[in-house]
Amino acid sequence: MELYYHSTRNEKERVSASKAILQGLANDGGLFVPESIPALDTDLDHLKDMSYKEVAYEVMKLFLTDFTKEELMYCIEHAYDDKFDTKELVPLKKVDNAWVLELFHGPTIAFKDMALSILPYLMTTSAQKNALKEEIIILTATSGDTGKAAMAGFADVPGTRIVVFYPKNGVSPVQEKQMLTQRGKNVKVVGITGNFDDAQSGVKQMFHDGALKEKLREGGFVFSSANSINIGRLVPQVVYYVYACAQLLKRGAVKPGEKINVCVPTGNFGNILAAYYAKKMGAPIGRLICASNSNKVLYDFFRTGTYDKLHSLDEKAGEFNTDRHFMLTSSPSMDILISSNLERLIYTITGEDTKKNSAYMESLAKEGKYHLSDAEKAKLADFTGGCAGEEEVAQRIKEVFESDGYIMDTHTAVASSVEKKCRRELGGAATLIASTASPYKFLRSVLSAIDEKKYASLSDEALFNEMEKLSSVAIPPAIQDILSAPVLHDTVCETGDMEKEVLKFLGL
Numbered sequence: 001m002e003l004y005y006h007s008t009r010n011e012k013e014r015v016s017a018s019k020a021i022l023q024g025l026a027n028d029g030g031l032f033v034p035e036s037i038p039a040l041d042t043d044l045d046h047l048k049d050m051s052y053k054e055v056a057y058e059v060m061k062l063f064l065t066d067f068t069k070e071e072l073m074y075c076i077e078h079a080y081d082d083k084f085d086t087k088e089l090v091p092l093k094k095v096d097n098a099w100v101l102e103l104f105h106g107p108t109i110a111f112k113d114m115a116l117s118i119l120p121y122l123m124t125t126s127a128q129k130n131a132l133k134e135e136i137i138i139l140t141a142t143s144g145d146t147g148k149a150a151m152a153g154f155a156d157v158p159g160t161r162i163v164v165f166y167p168k169n170g171v172s173p174v175q176e177k178q179m180l181t182q183r184g185k186n187v188k189v190v191g192i193t194g195n196f197d198d199a200q201s202g203v204k205q206m207f208h209d210g211a212l213k214e215k216l217r218e219g220g221f222v223f224s225s226a227n228s229i230n231i232g233r234l235v236p237q238v239v240y241y242v243y244a245c246a247q248l249l250k251r252g253a254v255k256p257g258e259k260i261n262v263c264v265p266t267g268n269f270g271n272i273l274a275a276y277y278a279k280k281m282g283a284p285i286g287r288l289i290c291a292s293n294s295n296k297v298l299y300d301f302f303r304t305g306t307y308d309k310l311h312s313l314d315e316k317a318g319e320f321n322t323d324r325h326f327m328l329t330s331s332p333s334m335d336i337l338i339s340s341n342l343e344r345l346i347y348t349i350t351g352e353d354t355k356k357n358s359a360y361m362e363s364l365a366k367e368g369k370y371h372l373s374d375a376e377k378a379k380l381a382d383f384t385g386g387c388a389g390e391e392e393v394a395q396r397i398k399e400v401f402e403s404d405g406y407i408m409d410t411h412t413a414v415a416s417s418v419e420k421k422c423r424r425e426l427g428g429a430a431t432l433i434a435s436t437a438s439p440y441k442f443l444r445s446v447l448s449a450i451d452e453k454k455y456a457s458l459s460d461e462a463l464f465n466e467m468e469k470l471s472s473v474a475i476p477p478a479i480q481d482i483l484s485a486p487v488l489h490d491t492v493c494e495t496g497d498m499e500k501e502v503l504k505f506l507g508l
């Protein structure tokens with residue numbers, strides 16, 4: 001049976017999976033959601049003996065029902081090859097009584113690679129299936145990791161071009177160098193003078209601009225998105241949660257029937273939503289722990305059922321009574337106040353009511369907030385929100401290094417800190433922490449958490465060597481690459497000039 005997708009804001013815009021992938025965002029500004037979440041049709045006992053790629057097929061075939069087996073296998077085989085620096089693709093490590101799922105062994109050493117190494121294949125296959133004539137223009141806003149991973153995936157892929165916008169002063173030096181050294185005739189990187197939310201809004205605006213769309217069509221182009229709103233990103237992310245559950249069963253970390261809590265360092269809410277979908281498919285997942293850094297809008301939301309991007313919750317008073325400011329932290333990929341993918345959860349907990357969801361999203365756009373009803377709030381019980389400030393993150397990195405000799409990146413440390421704080425309260429047979437980046441990527445923050453005085457005066461290059469000594473993990477090829485690669489991009493623009501830059505790149 002074919003699974004269709006429709007917008008979170010109206011049921012009438014109904015498309016196949018391949019069309020949803022090509023289009024990225026629904027025309028009404030909503031996100032595509034599957035009409036139902038499919039149930040796993042292979043039990044964990046079988047999945048536990050399968051390779052990552054085999055599990056990927058078992059999960060993805062249920063969501064992308066208009067792809068043939070050959071097409072899906074082709075995409076999976078080409079995505080998960082020796083671009084990854086480990087044969088297991090996603091190693092699981094036991095660290096201080098939790099299981100750390102290392103999702104950062106792909107070409108850009110962040111978890112975005114798990115989805116972005118397959119998205120170009122899913123997209124070009126979708127273009128063929130739908131006899132698309134236009135060249136696909138991928139437009140992406142990035143808080144640091146998506147941009148590089150998307151460019152690495154789409155570089156020199158025939159029939160596509162990609163433009164990435166990032167906050168000029170809001171990404172780590174390694175992240176920026178990774179982007180600015182990207183090769184490929186079809187790639188363009190632009191720093192903007194605003195923050196990530198500005199970049200994301202600018203991109204969304206271009207997607208919704210009818211006149212711009214028409215202009216592109218005349219030029220033989222069509223926009224699509226590699227952001228985590230694309231279901232072609234979301235579906236491949238469901239895979240590793242199912243795989244990890246099966247592997248924990250195989251290792252005897254849990255017994256059949258026992259539940260695994262999952263803790264995810266969260267920004268745009270894509271990764272944790274994938275874990276929620278895995279749970280709905282039947283994976284033995286207990287609580288979903290949503291870990292935020294100091295930009296704790298999601299923490300406040302799970303506490304109260306109110307999403308307020310303008311005001312921050314004062315827990316003692318139980319009121320949103322202070323202005324919320326966007327903060328730059330040591331975990332920049334989570335510095336987000338508008339979590340796009342949350343809309344898919346809101347849609348689900350309103351009882352899949354597109355009207356109610358639309359009303360909430362309109363309220364968010366107009367007033368900067370919305371309040372769930374009590375009945376809706378009760379349906380958030382699968383989730384626990386937690387947050388960790390900068391000091392807690394640094395302390396956790398140091399503590400885990402000292403207890404286990406394991407070095408985690410700043411994003412993973414947000415999750416680990418939160419996990420530790422709610423461990424006793426939540427119980428559960430085992431907890432899985434999604435580790436979203438290599439510590440090499442956030443080198444200076446990580447090492448100064450371990451010993452601020454010792455490392456403060458060292459250059460980045462010296463720090464790479466220190467990290468290698470301390471972690472006993474060899475400098476990843478992705479880092480060796482950027483140390484020698486020339487900078488190829490230097491465009492910076494005002495937030496208001498994003499469209500101009502796109503048109504210039506396309507020669508329109």
Ligand SMILES: *Cc1c(COP(=O)(O)O)cnc(C)c1O
Binds near residue numbers: 268334437
């Ligand atoms: C993108 C990213 C996150 C946040 O993931 P979301 O799916 O946006 O919630 C966390 N950590 C790292 C390293 C990332 O790159």
